[in-house]
Amino acid sequence: MEARPFSGWVDLVQKLQNNKNLNTDMLNYAQQVIATRNNVKHLMKKCTNLAQQMERAVAAGAGVKEQPRSLSSTLRLTNYQMVGLNWLVVLHSQGVNGILADEMGLGKTVQIIAFLAHLKEIGAATSTHLVIVPSSTLDNWKNEFSRWCPELRVFMYYGTTEERRQFRFDLAKGMLADFDVILTTYTIVGNSSEERKMFRVTRMHYVIFDEAHMLKNMNTLRYENLIRINAKHRILLTGTPLQNNLLELMSLLIFVMPKIFAEKTDDLKSLFQKNSKSKQDDTLPTFEKEQIEQAKRIMKPFVLRRLKSDVLQDLPKKTDNVINVPMAPSQKAQYEQLVASYKSINVNGESEYNGMSIMTDLRKLSNHPLLMRYHFGMDKLQEIAKLLAADPGYKDTVVQYIVDDLTWMSDFEIHRLSKEYNCLSRFRLPDDLILVSGKIPVSGQYAARNETNWPQGVDI
Known part of the structure; x- marks a missing residue:
C-alpha cells in the first residue's frame, strides 16, 4: 500500500487527469469489473x-x-x-x-x-x-x-x-x-x-x-x-x-x-x-x-x-476399424482442385485461407461433394432467389438478400430448400448424385472401387 504512486482516490483521479497518456475511464472500468465480480x-x-x-x-x-x-x-x-x-x-x-x-x-x-x-x-x-x-x-x-x-x-x-x-x-x-x-x-x-x-x-x-x-x-x-x-x-x-x-x-x-x-x-x-x-x-x-x-x-x-x-459392465471393449476407400472420380478431381486453390499465394505473400476453413472444407468434400457448392453456380442462385422472392411463403422478398443467404448454403442444403418450395422443383438434384462419394456403399461394395460403375458426376 505504501508503494502506491498516489495517496488516495482524489490524488489518483488528479494524476490520471493530468497525464495525457491516461484518463479516468480506466478507473470507471475497474470499478465496473469489481462490481461485476462481486455480483x-x-x-x-x-x-x-x-x-x-x-x-x-x-x-x-x-x-x-x-x-x-x-x-x-x-x-x-x-x-x-x-x-x-x-x-x-x-x-x-x-x-x-x-x-x-x-x-x-x-x-x-x-x-x-x-x-x-x-x-x-x-x-x-x-x-x-x-x-x-x-x-x-x-x-x-x-x-x-x-x-x-x-x-x-x-x-x-x-x-x-x-x-x-x-x-x-x-x-x-x-x-x-x-x-x-x-x-x-x-x-x-x-x-x-x-x-x-x-x-x-x-x-x-x-x-x-x-x-x-x-x-x-x-x-x-x-x-x-x-x-x-x-x-x-x-x-x-x-x-x-x-x-x-x-x-x-x-x-x-x-x-x-x-x-x-x-x-x-x-x-x-x-x-x-x-x-x-x-x-x-x-x-x-x-x-x-x-x-x-x-x-x-x-x-x-x-x-x-x-x-x-x-x-454397462458387460459391454465389450470398443475397437476401431479404419477402412480406406478411394474417392469417386469427380470427387477426387474436385478435391485436388480445392487443394490447389489453397496453395495459391496473394500479392502480399500471405495465404488467402485460414487453417480452420481449410480443414472444414477438405473434410466436407472428402465426406461428400454435395456438402460443398459446385452444382449451383451464381446464375442458378439468381434464378432461385427470384422465384423465392415471388413465393408468398418465403421469409424474404429482396432478391439480393436471398442470394447472399444462398451463397453460404451447400448443394444439398439448396436441394432440401427446393423440396420445401414447389416453385423450385426444377432445381432438385437427381438421385444418382447422392451416390457420388467414396463413402457410399452400392450393392454391398464401395462403389468407388469400381469407378466404371459410377454415375456421371457434376461438372466443375
Missing part, C-alpha cells in the same frame, strides 16, 4: 445453497421405485435409466431444472419420456410440455413416444409455412389442451417472428432441449430466442461433457436457473465474453480459474452424466 460471487453463493438443498433431497431418498404404469408393458427401463428417472423426479420436487448429460446411446430420450409419463400419472403436469429437437432426430422422437408411451398425446408442430400458420390458429383457439407434448425443432422455433412470439407467450410446463450444446454460448441470437420460451421448468439433454470454459458453464447455469440470474445476465456477458474461446488452464486469470471450479461444483447436483463403461 458473480453473490450469485454463486445462491447457487451453492440451492445445490446443497438438492443434495439433502437426494440423500433423503426422494424419487420413485417403479417405472410409470403408462409405459408399454413390453418395455422395461434399465437400472441406470431408473436412476435417471429418479433424479428427474427429485429435480421436479425441488422446483429446479437440470442437465441430463448421459453418453450417447444410454437412452436420454427414454428417460425423458418416462419422466413426462410420471408427471401425467401423478397429475403434476400443469400444462403442455414442449420438446425441441434437431430436425435429424424429429422422427426418432416421434417413434419413441409412440413405442414407449402411446398414452402421451403428442402433437408435431412441423410442416410448411401455411400448415404451421393454421396450427397456430388452432393452438390459439385452445387446441393446446388436447395434447400432452408439443414436438418441434430448433429451426421451427426460431423460424419467424410469429413463431418466436407464440413460444414466448404460450405457457409451457416443461421444455426439453435435445442436443443442447448450442446453448453453451449466451452471446448467440439462438440462445436469446430459446431462453425467452415461456416455460415453468427446463431440462437440457446433451451427450458432451462440460468444458473448462467459464462462458459455457455460466451460459448453462443461466439457462438452468434463469430466475436467479435474470437481473445479472448482462454483467456475466460483459465479464466472460472476452474469454469465450478455450484457453489452457495456465493462461486463465486467477479469478476465472476459481469461478470455473466453483461453477463446476455448483452444477454437479444439476448435471447427471454416466458413461457406457460406468453402467
Whole structure:
C-alpha cells in the first residue's frame, strides 16, 4: 500500500487527469469489473445453497421405485435409466431444472419420456410440455413416444409455412389442451417472428432441449430466442461433457436457473465474453480459474452424466476399424482442385485461407461433394432467389438478400430448400448424385472401387 504512486482516490483521479497518456475511464472500468465480480460471487453463493438443498433431497431418498404404469408393458427401463428417472423426479420436487448429460446411446430420450409419463400419472403436469429437437432426430422422437408411451398425446408442430400458420390458429383457439407434448425443432422455433412470439407467450410446463450444446454460448441470437420460451421448468439433454470454459458453464447455469440470474445476465456477458474461446488452464486469470471450479461444483447436483463403461459392465471393449476407400472420380478431381486453390499465394505473400476453413472444407468434400457448392453456380442462385422472392411463403422478398443467404448454403442444403418450395422443383438434384462419394456403399461394395460403375458426376 505504501508503494502506491498516489495517496488516495482524489490524488489518483488528479494524476490520471493530468497525464495525457491516461484518463479516468480506466478507473470507471475497474470499478465496473469489481462490481461485476462481486455480483458473480453473490450469485454463486445462491447457487451453492440451492445445490446443497438438492443434495439433502437426494440423500433423503426422494424419487420413485417403479417405472410409470403408462409405459408399454413390453418395455422395461434399465437400472441406470431408473436412476435417471429418479433424479428427474427429485429435480421436479425441488422446483429446479437440470442437465441430463448421459453418453450417447444410454437412452436420454427414454428417460425423458418416462419422466413426462410420471408427471401425467401423478397429475403434476400443469400444462403442455414442449420438446425441441434437431430436425435429424424429429422422427426418432416421434417413434419413441409412440413405442414407449402411446398414452402421451403428442402433437408435431412441423410442416410448411401455411400448415404451421393454421396450427397456430388452432393452438390459439385452445387446441393446446388436447395434447400432452408439443414436438418441434430448433429451426421451427426460431423460424419467424410469429413463431418466436407464440413460444414466448404460450405457457409451457416443461421444455426439453435435445442436443443442447448450442446453448453453451449466451452471446448467440439462438440462445436469446430459446431462453425467452415461456416455460415453468427446463431440462437440457446433451451427450458432451462440460468444458473448462467459464462462458459455457455460466451460459448453462443461466439457462438452468434463469430466475436467479435474470437481473445479472448482462454483467456475466460483459465479464466472460472476452474469454469465450478455450484457453489452457495456465493462461486463465486467477479469478476465472476459481469461478470455473466453483461453477463446476455448483452444477454437479444439476448435471447427471454416466458413461457406457460406468453402467454397462458387460459391454465389450470398443475397437476401431479404419477402412480406406478411394474417392469417386469427380470427387477426387474436385478435391485436388480445392487443394490447389489453397496453395495459391496473394500479392502480399500471405495465404488467402485460414487453417480452420481449410480443414472444414477438405473434410466436407472428402465426406461428400454435395456438402460443398459446385452444382449451383451464381446464375442458378439468381434464378432461385427470384422465384423465392415471388413465393408468398418465403421469409424474404429482396432478391439480393436471398442470394447472399444462398451463397453460404451447400448443394444439398439448396436441394432440401427446393423440396420445401414447389416453385423450385426444377432445381432438385437427381438421385444418382447422392451416390457420388467414396463413402457410399452400392450393392454391398464401395462403389468407388469400381469407378466404371459410377454415375456421371457434376461438372466443375
